[in-house]
Amino acid sequence: MSGQPKIEDALRKTIMSQPDVILDDQDVMQALVAANEKSMGGNIIDLRGIAMERLEARLDRLEDTHRSVIAAAYENLAGTNQVHRAILRLLDPVEFETFLRDLGGEVAEILRVDAIKLVLESVQCEADPAVARLDGVLNVAAPGFIESYLNDGRGDNSRQVTLRQVQDASPFIYGQQADWIRSEAVLRLDFGEGRLPGLLVMGAEDPHHFTPQHGTDLLAFFAGVFERAMRRWLS
Numbered sequence: 174m175s176g177q178p179k180i181e182d183a184l185r186k187t188i189m190s191q192p193d194v195i196l197d198d199q200d201v202m203q204a205l206v207a208a209n210e211k212s213m214g215g216n217i218i219d220l221r222g223i224a225m226e227r228l229e230a231r232l233d234r235l236e237d238t239h240r241s242v243i244a245a246a247y248e249n250l251a252g253t254n255q256v257h258r259a260i261l262r263l264l265d266p267v268e269f270e271t272f273l274r275d276l277g278g279e280v281a282e283i284l285r286v287d288a289i290k291l292v293l294e295s296v297q298c299e300a301d302p303a304v305a306r307l308d309g310v311l312n313v314a315a316p317g318f319i320e321s322y323l324n325d326g327r328g329d330n331s332r333q334v335t336l337r338q339v340q341d342a343s344p345f346i347y348g349q350q351a352d353w354i355r356s357e358a359v360l361r362l363d364f365g366e367g368r369l370p371g372l373l374v375m376g377a378e379d380p381h382h383f384t385p386q387h388g389t390d391l392l393a394f395f396a397g398v399f400e401r402a403m404r405r406w407l408s
Contacts, residue, residue: 255285256391256395262275263280272406276289281375286382287350288375288376289375290346291311293311332389333389333393333396334358334360334392334393336385337356337383339355342354342355347376354376354377355377356380356384358392359373360374360392360399362400364400
């Protein structure tokens, strides 16, 4: 009689009726392959075992890629929802002062940034009580300031959205918040023919919140909507 233990009839029947359960269980398959290699001895090369190991490695890489793609898609969807909610909030106010206050308040919270500042160029840069009431959300600068801030001494910068890390944030733009701002998104604004340009700046304490490697499509869309909203107020 054989000395090998006999598999129980119930277990054998279950395996025969559901072989996919065994094939889909990675741990069980590894145990079976290991048992097969052990029975073959150490002097025999099991090409099937080698092929299976390679297939398992490829499967693991594919699963990692799949998880990365799903995570990226979810992050992009979440970002899209954030921008849509921020735009809807941006379009709610019926007064310009409320519009700007919401920009630095609820809109910034929805976008999860630590600061949002609006810079408008004007030939008249004297102190305006209306500007002072806006708690630093709005800054008025002399013509040419926006181009200089965008270029940062590095030549021409014609991009609508610039993402960058900063070491010494501008006190003119951020005020007292400048000490802890470490990255920013700079959105160039075009208010139409005959009007000076504007700048929308989003600042974050996290140095990795805005980096040049990030996509800018959603921020460009937000800038486009903001431009159109501002043209309505400027008219």
